[in-house]
Amino acid sequence: MINAFVRNSKGELWIPRRASNKRIFPLHLDMSVGGHVESGETYEEAFKHELKEELNLDVGKVKLKFLGKLTPHQNKVSAFMKVYEIQLEKTPRYNKKDFVEGFWLKPKELLKRLKKGDKSKDDLPKLVRIFYLKKKK
Numbered sequence: 001m002i003n004a005f006v007r008n009s010k011g012e013l014w015i016p017r018r019a020s021n022k023r024i025f026p027l028h029l030d031m032s033v034g035g036h037v038e039s040g041e042t043y044e045e046a047f048k049h050e051l052k053e054e055l056n057l058d059v060g061k062v063k064l065k066f067l068g069k070l071t072p073h074q075n076k077v078s079a080f081m082k083v084y085e086i087q088l089e090k091t092p093r094y095n096k097k098d099f100v101e102g103f104w105l106k107p108k109e110l111l112k113r114l115k116k117g118d119k120s121k122d123d124l125p126k127l128v129r130i131f132y133l134k135k136k137k
Contacts, residue, residue: 016099029120063087
């Protein structure tokens with residue numbers, strides 16, 4: 001699985017809401033980009049086509065950072081995954097079949113929103129905590 005966050009220079013993450021017709025987690029908040037790695041495909045190939053399909057962005061034209069690789073056993077996430085970050089100052093031209101709206105939120109604002117009852121995919125708060133709220137030593 002691949003996941004990515006769009007992040008701006010203010011430290012806000014672009015968090016979309018999934019479309020109502022999604023089979024799993026309809027109308028839940030989600031990572032900026034996400035998708036499964038198909039058989040015979042690399043993580044990088046999956047990221048490239050999901051980025052194009054969901055946000056209409058070309059991997060070669062964005063500022064990209066690899067955040068890390070997570071596993072279900074070590075990180076308590078739903079799948080083996082690679083997580084990326086895309087630097088972008090404006091809201092992406094997202095695919096309306098995938099998402100119905102999006103919000104620019106600081107990581108702590110997102111977690112407060114979830115605590116107040118907004119729904120998200122299970123891995124969203126975990127990834128935010130791992131990559132944006134972990135304690136710096």
